[in-house]
Amino acid sequence: MKYTIKSEKTVFDDHYKMIKAEVEYETFSGKSIETNKLAFERGDSVAILLFEKESNSILLTNQFRYPTCKNNSGWLLEIPAGSLEKNENPEDCVKREVMEELGYAIENPKQISIFYNSPGASTERAFLFYAEVSKQDKTGEGGGLSTENEDIQLVKINISEIKTRLSQFKDAKTILALQWFLLNKI
Structure with missing residues (x-):
């Protein structure tokens, strides 16, 4: 056609x-x-599901999201994510975003999917990754960039809680990543 x-x-x-x-x-x-x-x-984006081995936990961000205020939310638990810079490789971008948001240095993130967030309205593609980290990989402060007015909290959720808490998540990329984890890693 x-x-x-x-x-x-x-x-x-x-x-x-x-x-x-x-x-x-x-x-x-x-x-x-x-x-x-x-x-x-809005350009393309990256997101990553991080599993911390020692704590047996998924690492999430908790941050303010203005568009969710319309539905009386404001803060969302999400996997780390961010926008690709012009001519930036998605793998390099996801490494940068994880360091900025959570302070972890990651190596060899595995790409698990590329998808459109809202194909009826947006040109944005999301590159979704997975990586495992150790507590020793936390080499930076995290918390987001003050130049971007970010205030990001690190939240760890034990993998034993994923199934029971899945319906509480409101972010599509996070739900998709957690479902992938349940199907492929547990």
């Missing part, structure tokens, strides 16, 4: 961009549809 992007223009450009496109695409019945679509462009 074919599609044509007839035009694209930026309709919002601040920290992120919103693009409006005129597109034409074939339907499953063989006809075609012409329509306007919007796409939120």
Whole structure:
């Protein structure tokens, strides 16, 4: 099946961009549809599920997330994550993010998935990784970058609690990563 992007223009450009496109695409019945679509462009991201061997725990971040305030939340438990810089390798990015957020130095993260967070609205792809760490790998302070106004708390959850607590998580990448862990590591 074919599609044509007839035009694209930026309709919002601040920290992120919103693009409006005129597109034409074939339907499953063989006809075609012409329509306007919007796409939120925020760039690609990385995320990682970290397992600390000595404590038998998953390492999570607890941080303020403004968009969740609409639903009276504010703070979310999540796996470490962040945005790829221009021309940055996803593996290098995930290593940088783990050090910034939790203070752990990681080696050889294993990529377990690449997925779209919200394909009906956003161009963002997420590169999901897994790594095992030791307490000795905690070589940095963590807590996020003050230049980005981050205030991140490290939270350890024993793997014995994952199944019973899974429904309490509200972040899709974290739920996906924990389900992967349950299927592949336990």
